[in-house]
Amino acid sequence: MMPVRVGIPRALFYYYYFPLWKEFLEQLGAEVVVSDRTTKEILTRGLEHCVDEACLPIKLAFGHVQNLADKGVDIIFLPRIVSVAKQEYICPKFLGFPDMVRQNIKNLPMIMDTNINLRKRKSDAGIFAREVGTAIGKGSVKSRLAFWQGQYKHKGYLRLLEQGLLPDEAISVLDGKERKDKVSDTDLTVAVIGHPYNIYDPFISMNIINRLKNLGVQVLTADNLTEQMINQGVKQLPKKLFWTLSRRVTGGALYYHEKGMVDGIIHVAAFACGPDSMTGELIERFIRREGKMPFMNINLDEHTGEAGIVTRVEAFLDMMRWRRAIV
Ligand code: SF4
Structure with missing residues (x-):
């Protein structure tokens, strides 16, 4: 049959x-x-x-x-x-x-x-x-x-x-494909924070993760953290978030920020997403208040232009490199 x-x-x-x-x-x-x-x-x-x-x-x-x-x-x-x-x-x-x-x-x-x-x-x-x-x-x-x-x-x-793999890499390893070594010549680490269906879809995200990697950046996401770390991050908020996706996104950003594990954070949000507008605002306020690291918000919609994203990402990386040079 x-x-x-x-x-x-x-x-x-x-x-x-x-x-x-x-x-x-x-x-x-x-x-x-x-x-x-x-x-x-x-x-x-x-x-x-x-x-x-x-x-x-x-x-x-x-x-x-x-x-x-x-x-x-x-x-x-x-x-x-x-x-x-x-x-x-x-x-x-x-x-x-x-x-x-x-x-x-x-x-x-x-x-x-x-x-x-x-x-x-x-x-x-x-x-x-x-x-x-x-x-x-x-x-x-x-x-x-x-x-x-x-x-x-x-x-x-x-x-x-x-262990630091991204979903496509982890799925190939589970399928028995060879695990690729981490790229070692990176000088910056950036957390890309957003819902998995936005950040990992290369078409919809304008290939942001691979673009960053090609520009010499190590990329981390909330999914590279354990549940415990995410909960530790989100504890910094005065109120509990009862939406799972918002908790993961916010907890991930706040954990990376608190531990200083990254040089900057990019929050990727989808147009017409109510939860994203709230979590984006929360994360941005928190990070800007502390002033510990650069933060950038990217909004995706069906008309988002690739050129605009590329320019903004490159400027963001320049800012992080310049910041690092003067500290
Ligand atoms: S509204 Fe936001 S959280 Fe809900 S499915 Fe759309 S992008 Fe995801």
Whole structure:
């Protein structure tokens, strides 16, 4: 019997959970298909089908869903993510995403939109595992075991990120590819802070991470920190943040700032993102008040020009090098 082909969009939570989902689905006997890397065409198709008010990453994810449909998958995997951490929530746009897709794109394959809600207990992930397994025709024990194997893979993935790898590099290492040595001739270290689906997508981020690397910069992100470090960073705020993504972004920036581990911080935000405008403001105020290191905010939208970003990034690096020379 041919395995069921399950499509995972290379968007939204792909950069956090792809190794877990892939392992889980493969252990259930599925063949995993990933959408192509973002191109202008994928973004354009997303823009055509999504409501204007949505943020850029959601519009882009629409394009990735259509790309998967073109690949003839049997199922598109779009878990309805409510919460991935105790007492915290994910942005409501994640929650409504599967419905928005169904509403706006016709003739799609089956959409698997099983709930993930770990707000009360981490162990509620077992409910998700069982429901996905059942939809693929597997029993409860097999599904739990497959999910456990996925979680094991995920732990290995997080360890690679904590060693300084970025998601694409860590995913290739998990796939058995050779690990590349760190570039040693860097004179600056910069933290690029933003949602994974913005900073790691080379098209949407104007390739900011690789640009920095090519300019002799070592790049760190919040995902290179442990959960403990992120929580230590965010503790500097007077109030708890109950949005997981905002907590990670803010905690990461404040930790790098507090420890002086980087020469500067670039915050990357998406146009029309409510949480980003709040966290960007919080981080900026905090860092500028202390005056310990340069900070730059980049806003991405579908019209963002590459030339403008390049000029700003180069000026930012010049400023850091000049600052270093005079201190
Ligand atoms: S956090 Fe912001 S960018 Fe992410 S899905 Fe929500 S509104 Fe969009």
